[in-house]
Amino acid sequence: MKTKLKLEKIYKRYGNKTVLKALxxxxxxxxxxxxxxxxxxxxxxxxxxxxxxxxxxxxxxxxDGKDVSNLPPNRRDIAMVFQNYALYPNMTAYKNIxxxxxxxxxxxxxxxKKVSEIAETLKIADILDRDISxxxxxxxxxxxxxxxxxxxxxxxxxxxxxxNLDARVRFSARxxxxxxxKELGYTFVYVTHDxxxxxxxxxxVAVLRNGQIDQLDDYENLINAPRSKWLGDFVGDFPxxxxxxxxxxxxxxxxxxxxxxxxxxxxxxxxxxxxxxxNEDIYRAYCxxxxxxxxxxxxxxxxxxxxxxxxxLRVAKRYNPGDRIQFSLERYNVYxxxxxxxxxxxxxxxxxxx
Amino acid sequence: MDIxxxxxxxxxxxxxxxxxxxxxxxxxAVPAIAYVVGLSFYPAANIIYDSFIVKGxxxxxxxxxxxxxxxxxxLINTLVVSLGALLIQxxxxxxxxxxxxxxxxxxxxxxxxxxxxxxxxTVVSAWVFSEIFSAVxxxxxxxxxxxxxxxxxxxxxxxxLGIVMFSDxxxxxxxxxxxxxxxxxxxxxxxxxxxxxxGAGPLKRFRHITLPAIAPLMGIALLIRGVSxxxxxxxxxxxxxxxxxxxxxxxxxxxxxxxxVGFAYSASVILxxxxxxxxxxxxxxxGGPKYAK
Amino acid sequence: MQSKSQLGKILLYIAAVILIIIxxxxxxxxxxxxxxxADLSVYSKYPTLILESFTFSNIISSFTTPSNDxxxxxxxxxxxxxxVSFLALALAIPASYGLxxxxxxxxxxxxxxxxxxxxxxxxxxxxxxxxxxxxxxISNTSPFVVFSVAFAQELVxxxxxxxxxxxxxxxxxKDLENQARVDGANFxxxxxxxxxxxxxxxxxxxxxxxxxxxxxxxTYAVIVAPIAPTYTTFPVTLQNYVSRGYxxxxxxFALVASIPVIALAVILMKYLKGGYLSGGLVG
Numbered sequence: 001m002k003t004k005l006k007l008e009k010i011y012k013r014y015g016n017k018t019v020l021k022a023l024x025x026x027x028x029x030x031x032x033x034x035x036x037x038x039x040x041x042x043x044x045x046x047x048x049x050x051x052x053x054x055x056x057x058x059x060x061x062x063x064d065g066k067d068v069s070n071l072p073p074n075r076r077d078i079a080m081v082f083q084n085y086a087l088y089p090n091m092t093a094y095k096n097i098x099x100x101x102x103x104x105x106x107x108x109x110x111x112x113k114k115v116s117e118i119a120e121t122l123k124i125a126d127i128l129d130r131d132i133s134x135x136x137x138x139x140x141x142x143x144x145x146x147x148x149x150x151x152x153x154x155x156x157x158x159x160x161x162x163x164n165l166d167a168r169v170r171f172s173a174r175x176x177x178x179x180x181x182k183e184l185g186y187t188f189v190y191v192t193h194d195x196x197x198x199x200x201x202x203x204x205v206a207v208l209r210n211g212q213i214d215q216l217d218d219y220e221n222l223i224n225a226p227r228s229k230w231l232g233d234f235v236g237d238f239p240x241x242x243x244x245x246x247x248x249x250x251x252x253x254x255x256x257x258x259x260x261x262x263x264x265x266x267x268x269x270x271x272x273x274x275x276x277x278x279n280e281d282i283y284r285a286y287c288x289x290x291x292x293x294x295x296x297x298x299x300x301x302x303x304x305x306x307x308x309x310x311x312x313l314r315v316a317k318r319y320n321p322g323d324r325i326q327f328s329l330e331r332y333n334v335y336x337x338x339x340x341x342x343x344x345x346x347x348x349x350x351x352x353x354x
Numbered sequence: 355m356d357i358x359x360x361x362x363x364x365x366x367x368x369x370x371x372x373x374x375x376x377x378x379x380x381x382x383a384v385p386a387i388a389y390v391v392g393l394s395f396y397p398a399a400n401i402i403y404d405s406f407i408v409k410g411x412x413x414x415x416x417x418x419x420x421x422x423x424x425x426x427x428x429l430i431n432t433l434v435v436s437l438g439a440l441l442i443q444x445x446x447x448x449x450x451x452x453x454x455x456x457x458x459x460x461x462x463x464x465x466x467x468x469x470x471x472x473x474x475x476t477v478v479s480a481w482v483f484s485e486i487f488s489a490v491x492x493x494x495x496x497x498x499x500x501x502x503x504x505x506x507x508x509x510x511x512x513x514x515l516g517i518v519m520f521s522d523x524x525x526x527x528x529x530x531x532x533x534x535x536x537x538x539x540x541x542x543x544x545x546x547x548x549x550x551x552x553g554a555g556p557l558k559r560f561r562h563i564t565l566p567a568i569a570p571l572m573g574i575a576l577l578i579r580g581v582s583x584x585x586x587x588x589x590x591x592x593x594x595x596x597x598x599x600x601x602x603x604x605x606x607x608x609x610x611x612x613x614x615v616g617f618a619y620s621a622s623v624i625l626x627x628x629x630x631x632x633x634x635x636x637x638x639x640x641g642g643p644k645y646a647k
Numbered sequence: 648m649q650s651k652s653q654l655g656k657i658l659l660y661i662a663a664v665i666l667i668i669i670x671x672x673x674x675x676x677x678x679x680x681x682x683x684x685a686d687l688s689v690y691s692k693y694p695t696l697i698l699e700s701f702t703f704s705n706i707i708s709s710f711t712t713p714s715n716d717x718x719x720x721x722x723x724x725x726x727x728x729x730x731v732s733f734l735a736l737a738l739a740i741p742a743s744y745g746l747x748x749x750x751x752x753x754x755x756x757x758x759x760x761x762x763x764x765x766x767x768x769x770x771x772x773x774x775x776x777x778x779x780x781x782x783x784x785i786s787n788t789s790p791f792v793v794f795s796v797a798f799a800q801e802l803v804x805x806x807x808x809x810x811x812x813x814x815x816x817x818x819x820x821k822d823l824e825n826q827a828r829v830d831g832a833n834f835x836x837x838x839x840x841x842x843x844x845x846x847x848x849x850x851x852x853x854x855x856x857x858x859x860x861x862x863x864x865x866t867y868a869v870i871v872a873p874i875a876p877t878y879t880t881f882p883v884t885l886q887n888y889v890s891r892g893y894x895x896x897x898x899x900f901a902l903v904a905s906i907p908v909i910a911l912a913v914i915l916m917k918y919l920k921g922g923y924l925s926g927g928l929v930g
């Protein structure tokens with residue numbers, strides 16, 4: 001596939017604070033790229049650098065093979081939706097949407113046609129004459145999106161466009177956005193801190209941490225094989241569980257597993273329940289891993305003496321505080337020094353039976 | 355510039371746009387800054403220089419002989435009237451602003467009436483007050499006559515300073531009231547309601563809600579008005595002439611005579627110093643412009 | 648509770664009435680002198696406090712007496728006010744835009760500097776400038792008076808104008824300009840089509856403030872007056888009449904001339920409800 005956007009060794013500093021540090025990223029044509037990361041990690045800055053609102057400290061931004069690093073935003077032909085929508089308050093919805101077309105000196109008749117087309121698509125044709133201040137949050141979001149989509153630019157940048165919407169609207173907007181993007185074949189770079197958005201929208205997810213892309217992968221791989229303990233902790237509805245200690249064959253390393261990877265059938269690991277929560281018919285037990293000086297059984301995974309490992313387990317029923325749970329792992333990852341060493345879904349069975 | 359991390363990766367060329375951009379924004383402000391600084395420092399330097407020159411050579415005599423030219427009374431009158439008028443203005447402006455902010459029948463009428471003095475030329479208001487407060491007769495005495503007595507408003511220094519102070523208060527209170535009104539209208543009414551629910555009486559509400567909201571604006575008002583107060587000129591000139599004398603009327607009086615023009619320079623320098631001290635105090639106390647962030 | 652709020656209302660009205668009397672009394676006197684024959688007002692020892700007889704003759708003569716130059720000097724004063732206000736906008740709009748984009752730490756220092764410089768006593772500025780004009784042998788002309796008074800008054804007006812407009816720019820959401828640039832507007836278009844219209848009220852308020860504090864500028868005008876005695880501005884002409892003992896005509900004229908200005912003050916008040924004098928202030 002053709003590369004749409006290429007970021008080469010991008011640096012961005014404010015004073016002596018480095019926000020982006022030698023960041024590399026390639027986005028393919030027609031791809032929905034989600035940039036995921038905790039707040040304050042430079043996600044918005046990344047978009048601002050791509051679109052040209054913020055100057056690069058060093059590095060290159062290449063769009064369609066052309067270096068645009070030194071072009072002003074109005075000459076980069078990249079559209080963007082800002083987090084707070086940045087609708088022009090002194091204009092109606094129609095004028096807001098028409099603004100980029102007017103800036104491109106499109107003839108008025110054509111502007112009218114384009115605006116009504118996009119308004120039809122986004123179901124906002126009936127509010128075009130309204131003042132911005134009279135629109136609801138969802139309507140504002142649509143107007144902002146329409147203004148972004150109307151001009152057919154090289155690519156689109158979206159900065160948490162759904163974060164200001166209430167939950168119900170957000171869900172439908174998400175589905176619609178993805179549909180639009182695929183139908184029209186647009187290239188999206190979409191910034192969010194919302195895991196669900198990343199999982200439902202993204203072709204690929206780039207996790208941004210400390211000014212660099214920590215892992216670039218599809219969401220499933222991020223869940224199953226996070227490259228580091230930090231990623232395992234950050235990605236997913238619940239943080240990945242980690243147990244350090246004296247495990248056969250992996251001494252001094254840690255195993256990491258998702259709560260969905262446990263099986264209550266086995267007895268490889270034992271833990272004491274601290275409390276149990278139910279959410280949408282899923283029980284989650286918050287437990288402390290029992291520690292022991294050595295394993296009674298070669299197959300048992302025992303935490304080291306001083307381990308205070310706590311895990312969150314998805315379980316079949318409600319447990320009370322103090323209950324003991326015995327469980328096995330259907331799969332797990334091994335981390336050494338905080339970095340992924342191996343995933344074990346295939347090798348595990350042989351190990352358990354050996 | 356040093357990037358630090360990633361030593362093995364060769365760095366692409368550095369971009370200095372970020373610095374340029376800030377600098378360009380600063381350039382936007384340069385004409386205004388240059389205008390103000392150029393057009394005031396040049397004359398100020400000029401007058402300071404001139405104040406030390408007598409007959410072509412350096413001399414302190416413009417300063418040493420100034421006390422003989424009515425310096426101290428002018429100084430005291432200026433300070434008394436300035437600070438007094440400022441205090442009355444602040445108090446009344448606060449009262450006016452707090453009434454303006456209240457919804458009551460007649461609010462529009464009240465607001466319109468109290469704003470009028472701001473639109474009246476200083477010289478005109480000075481003349482009106484000279485008609486009101488005359489030595490013999492005048493409108494104030496027409497009123498007092500109803501009660502069977504009259505008063506010579508120019509009979510004592512106190513009453514003469516009093517009428518200057520009052521005229522100044524009348525003319526300038528509306529502007530301060532407008533400034534404070536802007537501050538008051540930024541306070542959400544629900545804040546007062548919440549405080550009232552919490553059991554805060556009117557005084558507590560004033561102290562903990564109103565005052566903090568307008569304190570920075572009072573700083574601004576003190577700075578802007580205070581400086582103009584020390585520069586009080588047209589009002590005393592029209593109302594009382596050159597006596598009782600104020601710093602500016604003293605300067606103007608000496609400026610008009612060829613022989614005494616040196617005193618105009620030295621008195622100007624002294625006025626400049628007083629204003630600088632005042633501004634320093636206000637700024638040190640936290641007045642003046644202050645912004646969020 | 649009911650009686651307490653009733654009491655509060657009564658106190659409010661009492662305070663309002665007292666303040667109205669204080670602020671309206673001198674205006675009433677102006678009206679009395681303007682619309683009554685002189686022997687009931689300025690020529691009377693104890694002038695009447697009520698409107699006893701009504702005449703337009705004072706007003707008519709103040710506009711038509713051939714020897715006076717009130718109309719001419721008023722025109723000059725208006726010219727001064729407009730030059731000052733438009734020059735203030737021309738300098739302050741770019742300045743406050745630029746300052747709004749710089750970090751507050753730096754721009755606040757610049758604002759303080761402007762205000763500090765503004766504190767130069769008027770006469771300290773006026774006298775050396777006038778002396779220079781004299782040295783240059785500048786002639787007794789109307790443009791000379793108008794421009795020199797306007798340029799000097801600009802110093803007083805500019806810091807406040809920058810302050811008000813800066814408050815306006817700072818209150819605009821930052822991303823709007825960015826959005827416009829992303830939407831394809833160049834700098835000038837984004838500024839002219841978006842930022843200026845959105846900041847128009849602050850600019851309007853600044854203009855009104857500048858205009859109203861300039862039209863009756865006195866200090867510079869009186870210092871410049873001896874250089875160009877036939878082209879004095881309105882307040883100086885007025886003061887000349889008053890000091891020569893012919894106040895009636897000028898006061899009458901002044902009242903009429905003040906009416907539009909008072910109207911402006913009322914308009915200004917309406918816009919200040921948005922708190923424009925406190926623009927970017929900590930609230």
